[in-house]
Amino acid sequence: MTASASPTIRLTIDGMEITVPKGTLVIEAARRVGVMIPHFCYHPKLKPDANCRMCLVEIEKMPKLQTSCSTIATDGMSVRTATSVVNDAHKSVLEFILANHPLDCPVCDQGGKCDLQDFSHEYTATGSRFLETKRIFQKEYFSPLIETQMNRCVQCLRCVRYCDEVMDVKALAPSGRGTMTEIKAFGSHPLDCEFCGGCVQICPVGAITSRLSMYEYRPWMLKRADTICQYCGDGCQITVQTKDNELVEVNSSYGAGRNNGDLCARGFFGFHATSRPDRLTKPLVRRNGVLVEATWEEALEYTAEQIARLKRLHGAQAFGGLMSSRCTNEDLYLFQKFMRVVIGTNNLDSSARYGHLNGVQAMRRIQGTHRWTVTFEDIVEADVLLLVGTSITETNPVTGLRVKEAVKKHMARLLTIELMQPGIDSISNITNLADHHVGVPTAQFGNALIGLLKAVMEGGHVAPSVQKESPDYVTALSQLLERLAWTELEAATGSSPDSFKQMAAAIAKSHRFIVLTGQDLLRSVGGYNACLQLLDLLLLTGKSTEPGCGFAPLAEENNDQGAVELGAVSELLPGALDLASSEARAKIGRAWNTDIPSTPGATLTDMIERARTGHLKAMFVIGENPVGTLPSHLGTREACQSLELLICQELFMTETAALAHVVFPAAAPLEKAGTWTNEEGHVQAIRPAVEPAGDSRPDWEILSALALLLGTPMEYNDSKDLLKEIRSVIPGYGLLGPSPTPQKVDRGAVDRYVSGGYRDDLSTRYTLAPRGPHPHGGDWSMHLTQSLFHSGKLSTRSKGLLEIESRDAIRMNRADGTRLALADGDRVRLSNSRGEMTTSVKLVERVPQGTVWFPDHFAQEATKLFDLTIDPATKVPAFRTTSVTITKIA
Amino acid sequence: MGQHEPILLKNMSHPGYTGSLADYERTGGYQAVKKVMGKVSPAEVTQLVIKSGLRGRGGAGFPTGVKWGFLPKDYQGLRYLCCNADESEPGTFKDRQLIERDPHQILEGIVLACYAIAAETAYIYIRGEFVLGARILEKAIGEARRAGYIGKNILGTGVTVDIWVHRGAGAYICGEETALLESLEGKRGLPRVKPPFPATHGLYNKPTVVNNVETLANLPHIINRGPEWFAAIGSPPKSTGTRIFCVSGHVKRPGNYEVPMGITFRELIYEHAGGMRSEKPLKAFIPGGASAPFLTPDHLDVKMDFESVAAAGSMLGSGGVTVMEEGTSMVWAALRLMEFFYHESCGKCSPCREGSSWLVQTMRRIVNKRGRAQDLETLTDLCKNIAGRTVCAFGDAEVAPIMSTLKHWRPEYIALIHEAEAANLLRPQPVGARG
Amino acid sequence: MLRDKYQEEIDEILSRYPVRRSALIPLLYLAQREHGYITEASMTEIASLLKLTPPQVYETATFYTMLNLKQVGKFHIQVCKSLMCALVGSDTVVAWIKSKLGIGPGETTADGVFTLTLVECLAACGTGPMMQINDDYYECLTEDKFDRIVADLTATGSSALKSGPFMWPEPLAMKSERPIG
Numbered sequence A: 001m002t003a004s005a006s007p008t009i010r011l012t013i014d015g016m017e018i019t020v021p022k023g024t025l026v027i028e029a030a031r032r033v034g035v036m037i038p039h040f041c042y043h044p045k046l047k048p049d050a051n052c053r054m055c056l057v058e059i060e061k062m063p064k065l066q067t068s069c070s071t072i073a074t075d076g077m078s079v080r081t082a083t084s085v086v087n088d089a090h091k092s093v094l095e096f097i098l099a100n101h102p103l104d105c106p107v108c109d110q111g112g113k114c115d116l117q118d119f120s121h122e123y124t125a126t127g128s129r130f131l132e133t134k135r136i137f138q139k140e141y142f143s144p145l146i147e148t149q150m151n152r153c154v155q156c157l158r159c160v161r162y163c164d165e166v167m168d169v170k171a172l173a174p175s176g177r178g179t180m181t182e183i184k185a186f187g188s189h190p191l192d193c194e195f196c197g198g199c200v201q202i203c204p205v206g207a208i209t210s211r212l213s214m215y216e217y218r219p220w221m222l223k224r225a226d227t228i229c230q231y232c233g234d235g236c237q238i239t240v241q242t243k244d245n246e247l248v249e250v251n252s253s254y255g256a257g258r259n260n261g262d263l264c265a266r267g268f269f270g271f272h273a274t275s276r277p278d279r280l281t282k283p284l285v286r287r288n289g290v291l292v293e294a295t296w297e298e299a300l301e302y303t304a305e306q307i308a309r310l311k312r313l314h315g316a317q318a319f320g321g322l323m324s325s326r327c328t329n330e331d332l333y334l335f336q337k338f339m340r341v342v343i344g345t346n347n348l349d350s351s352a353r354y355g356h357l358n359g360v361q362a363m364r365r366i367q368g369t370h371r372w373t374v375t376f377e378d379i380v381e382a383d384v385l386l387l388v389g390t391s392i393t394e395t396n397p398v399t400g401l402r403v404k405e406a407v408k409k410h411m412a413r414l415l416t417i418e419l420m421q422p423g424i425d426s427i428s429n430i431t432n433l434a435d436h437h438v439g440v441p442t443a444q445f446g447n448a449l450i451g452l453l454k455a456v457m458e459g460g461h462v463a464p465s466v467q468k469e470s471p472d473y474v475t476a477l478s479q480l481l482e483r484l485a486w487t488e489l490e491a492a493t494g495s496s497p498d499s500f501k502q503m504a505a506a507i508a509k510s511h512r513f514i515v516l517t518g519q520d521l522l523r524s525v526g527g528y529n530a531c532l533q534l535l536d537l538l539l540l541t542g543k544s545t546e547p548g549c550g551f552a553p554l555a556e557e558n559n560d561q562g563a564v565e566l567g568a569v570s571e572l573l574p575g576a577l578d579l580a581s582s583e584a585r586a587k588i589g590r591a592w593n594t595d596i597p598s599t600p601g602a603t604l605t606d607m608i609e610r611a612r613t614g615h616l617k618a619m620f621v622i623g624e625n626p627v628g629t630l631p632s633h634l635g636t637r638e639a640c641q642s643l644e645l646l647i648c649q650e651l652f653m654t655e656t657a658a659l660a661h662v663v664f665p666a667a668a669p670l671e672k673a674g675t676w677t678n679e680e681g682h683v684q685a686i687r688p689a690v691e692p693a694g695d696s697r698p699d700w701e702i703l704s705a706l707a708l709l710l711g712t713p714m715e716y717n718d719s720k721d722l723l724k725e726i727r728s729v730i731p732g733y734g735l736l737g738p739s740p741t742p743q744k745v746d747r748g749a750v751d752r753y754v755s756g757g758y759r760d761d762l763s764t765r766y767t768l769a770p771r772g773p774h775p776h777g778g779d780w781s782m783h784l785t786q787s788l789f790h791s792g793k794l795s796t797r798s799k800g801l802l803e804i805e806s807r808d809a810i811r812m813n814r815a816d817g818t819r820l821a822l823a824d825g826d827r828v829r830l831s832n833s834r835g836e837m838t839t840s841v842k843l844v845e846r847v848p849q850g851t852v853w854f855p856d857h858f859a860q861e862a863t864k865l866f867d868l869t870i871d872p873a874t875k876v877p878a879f880r881t882t883s884v885t886i887t888k889i890a
Numbered sequence B: 001m002g003q004h005e006p007i008l009l010k011n012m013s014h015p016g017y018t019g020s021l022a023d024y025e026r027t028g029g030y031q032a033v034k035k036v037m038g039k040v041s042p043a044e045v046t047q048l049v050i051k052s053g054l055r056g057r058g059g060a061g062f063p064t065g066v067k068w069g070f071l072p073k074d075y076q077g078l079r080y081l082c083c084n085a086d087e088s089e090p091g092t093f094k095d096r097q098l099i100e101r102d103p104h105q106i107l108e109g110i111v112l113a114c115y116a117i118a119a120e121t122a123y124i125y126i127r128g129e130f131v132l133g134a135r136i137l138e139k140a141i142g143e144a145r146r147a148g149y150i151g152k153n154i155l156g157t158g159v160t161v162d163i164w165v166h167r168g169a170g171a172y173i174c175g176e177e178t179a180l181l182e183s184l185e186g187k188r189g190l191p192r193v194k195p196p197f198p199a200t201h202g203l204y205n206k207p208t209v210v211n212n213v214e215t216l217a218n219l220p221h222i223i224n225r226g227p228e229w230f231a232a233i234g235s236p237p238k239s240t241g242t243r244i245f246c247v248s249g250h251v252k253r254p255g256n257y258e259v260p261m262g263i264t265f266r267e268l269i270y271e272h273a274g275g276m277r278s279e280k281p282l283k284a285f286i287p288g289g290a291s292a293p294f295l296t297p298d299h300l301d302v303k304m305d306f307e308s309v310a311a312a313g314s315m316l317g318s319g320g321v322t323v324m325e326e327g328t329s330m331v332w333a334a335l336r337l338m339e340f341f342y343h344e345s346c347g348k349c350s351p352c353r354e355g356s357s358w359l360v361q362t363m364r365r366i367v368n369k370r371g372r373a374q375d376l377e378t379l380t381d382l383c384k385n386i387a388g389r390t391v392c393a394f395g396d397a398e399v400a401p402i403m404s405t406l407k408h409w410r411p412e413y414i415a416l417i418h419e420a421e422a423a424n425l426l427r428p429q430p431v432g433a434r435g
Numbered sequence C: 001m002l003r004d005k006y007q008e009e010i011d012e013i014l015s016r017y018p019v020r021r022s023a024l025i026p027l028l029y030l031a032q033r034e035h036g037y038i039t040e041a042s043m044t045e046i047a048s049l050l051k052l053t054p055p056q057v058y059e060t061a062t063f064y065t066m067l068n069l070k071q072v073g074k075f076h077i078q079v080c081k082s083l084m085c086a087l088v089g090s091d092t093v094v095a096w097i098k099s100k101l102g103i104g105p106g107e108t109t110a111d112g113v114f115t116l117t118l119v120e121c122l123a124a125c126g127t128g129p130m131m132q133i134n135d136d137y138y139e140c141l142t143e144d145k146f147d148r149i150v151a152d153l154t155a156t157g158s159s160a161l162k163s164g165p166f167m168w169p170e171p172l173a174m175k176s177e178r179p180i181g
């Protein structure tokens, strides 16, 4: 299995000997000795198709020239890539390819980065011999974001193959045949797909280009910055291209970053989110009830005075802080240090509270880690993958590609317990690839997991070593599970015992088993319990400590993981150390030369409650918008209004910032340096691509300036300086290597868990959650879910993404739509005992009948219809489900 | 030579033979199935076929038993047989007759081949235009199924063979075996890059054999009468058995003639097909379908077996012999075939896709008297640059007409180009066109 | 919806193949039989029957010449223009059609009854010139025979002059049946 054991072969290329792994293609072997064989249709990500015939080479003992992109190197093979016969062949194939090509390079956006242009220069093909009429395709409108110029197409089908093999979307159709083969969208509709930009990136010529950056530039005019995408926790590397401080386009390169050249719509088309005219560019201070512009000095001094005054009056516990997990590690680190040291309180939180903490706390409890024990590479190599509540394509699309790769290329078995059901829509559906699928609504994931664990127990799939070493744990669990009858489980999950039994059997047989979970589970009621159950599953089947096996909670926001690791939540200190532990407090205190307050901190919802009741007087909110995010019945707006001091650091005038006393303009991710930690725990550098908008500044600089004014200086030259301090507090943090350093399961923690730690809440964990009738009337159950085209609310300010999805629309099953006589785009009223609102509908296959999904990025108004439940252990607020009545508005 | 009894066309030549199961059984039908099923091992059946020397009748002439032998021996999963009834090579119309007149002969061949390669499912990929043929086959399959020759547990031997008719929908390239498989999988009929070969990765990625209709129709006779009998017919050792030659063009009696391999073209054209239709003598003929290079009267005494025709610079191909009389323009004839190839290029490979459009346009210009002196060199170059550089043999086929007519009738091309040049001199030049 | 009308036939087609996508061409034929051509709605429906995306259905449908994505006449006349038929007069057949029906290749008569298409070899090279009208072959065409076929089709919707099971040259004993000529 390991790379060292894989057999190799020797061959010569143009006389040079080289040893390569068995199965290497000749074109790849040649590249290793520095020989670039010209090609169009070959791409390392795709299965060989050998259609362009450009890469012909001579191979000893073969009478005909062979395509090096499809020929596997064999032992003793002798390849020649530069003989006159080969050169002739290259020249002639190029002549064919150029025959119908319009040679409109001067007006082509690909000019300067076009393979065809490059190879033509190299072979100076005599294109002029073609005296006939060139093929002309009628220009058709392709899509709002992607432009086609099919006359330029060389029919290598890389776009079509990428869309199928890598994305599993299959949105592109080569239509017609022969020279008239044209890449089209289906029928008379414009292209409707995942808009991953893959076809734009993979087209070797200018046939498919991005409309966001048409006719604006030539590649050599652009400045590049390699950085990381600001949206989800996958942490894709992107190359941002700018011209005169304007964002022009985003690319990714094969072989670079965790994404290896793949992106999703958000990464590829979402880069304009922060370059809008409505960015905050000047500090604002509330005077006579209105926010007015101020200088940085005025605003900072005013803020410092107010903080000092309120601290004097009400003490440190009257303060609270909240920060977005989209901020850098350096920002988050300094934020929590500011709250703990300058203010002196643990009342602080970050967006990791919205769900990520459920996964982290479960891992900390059962296996003593706060990070994945596996990597993306392990996902690709897994033989069985279990996805629970991930909506992976929508939420973490690029991790989703690793899952697709494992299934489609390496024949991994895929088990899914998801909200969605199999069905074909214009974007890919991971459950279509599943060997076994169980569909359950939000908040029932736990029920399904109980079914799975019961099947593991009853199928005799508990690992003998676990059975032997932890008999009490196994017995306690199996007794609980025995009490639950299959009939009850079937009723609670809507799935037959067989599905669970088959899943359990597949897991038992696996060697490399990975459990992925995501926002649908992490952000819903019982999310923490379900994570514990998943870890129980890994423990019982003996997989938790096996190499290549593990639990991998996906992160919604790009730096959820960093927020936890840097201590930007009330209960954790940097290094994800327990605030409750005096040892941990002492350790961090030593590093900071101060005492860490020991009073437990208030979490997000506690702070709001305390503000509402007048106990909390001041809040520092950085990049977060609780007023726009939390259900209105929590009273967040009232809470904010009753504060004596609300300080916001923001990019835009959000609902929360509008209530603030001071608003500092913050620099956006594409404008600053620092690091982010992706969901794998991989720390990656971000680099500024453009100058900060107006007078905006990085968050840490603002905090640093305030600290100075408040008499507790925290000064740093730059973000690197801050990272250095972080490394002294968390040894080795963020060594910025090419791949992550997964944690190892802590045997001690596991022992503590199996020898008694499991007991506390075991029986509550293994009871079935009620599969209730609809709590608020109405016969539709409604879930808040994610859309692929947005991430949080940030992306709803990106012009590219707004082209694809610009407003709220509930997703409803096509059959339900037919039943209610609803068509795409029709308006409906949603109502329940909490209130009502109007929206429109979008009909899809993946939503189970009787259910509707509301995209949470546009849910400001809809949240009022949802219930809010706070997890007693992790304090994660869940507001993902409710019930409504739907009526068509004529 | 020439005095022979037809094998494949024998039954249907009897007055009143309808091709029904009853008729077929009356003439010894399904005896071969009874003879081998459960009595002779599949490996032995393959050996018999190897011994008979039977070679594929679809065009490439690959030894049939040897092809079967390439299937993985110890593979436990499913295997498939595909009967290639795409018959799209211009000049070829023999499979159509076998299908419409004696379908059970083919079905019996399929059952035998399936038995030999342990395939439980066979698909007959029939060109979409053969609507009547598809109906006849379906009816015959129904009869055979009811009689227990097809289906589960054939004749109580425990052997299963299911046969389905699958209609193509208009694409010559789907006769190419890997394009056929793609098409049968519901995709565009683009040939696959080989290796891997269908023998290991065929239909649905399973080991698969593709055989032509005529190839399969020979099997019952080989089993019934023994490989030695078959191997003695024709031009042994390499071209055994008969072939159905399809004669078309300027002859008196066009049609299908089943003769032992090894007779001469002269014999086929002048004796069987009745000679030329008028006093005009023979000018050219295509010996094996549109993909085979043209031959001249000098080649009339070439023997019609695989090796002799190859030695004459052409190929026996699919058995379609097209005869052209004096007065036929060879440039025009080559253009007609080039138009066919242009229309049918699947578009996968750049040389074939772009080359065919280039060639057809240049040829049209020459025929329309708008040729240029340098065109002949371009044509030659293009043809050379296509051949041998494509995924499938279509690339080699499409250049055959132009290459061979250029070789034998070059003066006709030159004359057309001269005419064009002369016309150009006379044609008034539009004002401004000179500057 | 095809499903409402042809559920049984669809099930039978699906039962022939271990992989659903193989049923694609047969189902496209079904759709063409139903509407005369393949509509966008039927492609979408077939996609969902086969668990494919509509573009996957579309790309296959556009590859094959017998699948019409546009309306054609009630009688679709397809004349073979390949070399073998051309040697024995297919070009003159096209000229007759033009003079009789007033349509050239790719055109449909104003009343929508006849469409003329030129096609490549239909495997009837020994019996050219020939044409296919809808499902049937008509071979050894003469001007007179063509007229009679058109008259038959216009009057009754079918013609006895269509080819039966093919055998050529005709066996002497069967001459009387005249399957083709």
Ligand SMILES: Cc1cc2nc3c(=O)[nH]c(=O)nc-3n(C[C@H](O)[C@H](O)[C@H](O)COP(=O)(O)O)c2cc1C
Residues within 6 Å of the ligand: B055, B056, B057, B058, B059, B060, B061, B062, B064, B084, B085, B086, B087, B088, B089, B172, B173, B174, B175, B176, B177, B178, B210, B211, B212, B213, B215, B216, B392, B393, B394, B397
């Ligand atoms: C372009 C092309 C078209 C072909 N068309 C046909 C055809 O219509 N019928 C056929 O039997 N074989 C055809 N063949 C040959 C097949 O690829 C294959 O060799 C044959 O079906 C094998 O059967 P056999 O071994 O019985 O001849 C074609 C090959 C090529 C390259």
Ligand code: SF4
Residues within 6 Å of the ligand: B173, B190, B191, B344, B345, B346, B347, B348, B349, B350, B352, B353, B390, B391, B392, B393, B394, B395
């Ligand atoms: S040679 Fe022509 S027909 Fe064959 S695969 Fe290539 S493009 Fe298609």
Ligand code: FES
Residues within 6 Å of the ligand: A038, A039, A040, A041, A042, A049, A050, A051, A052, A053, A054, A055, A056, A067, A068, A069, A070
């Ligand atoms: S790169 Fe090898 S054929 Fe295209």
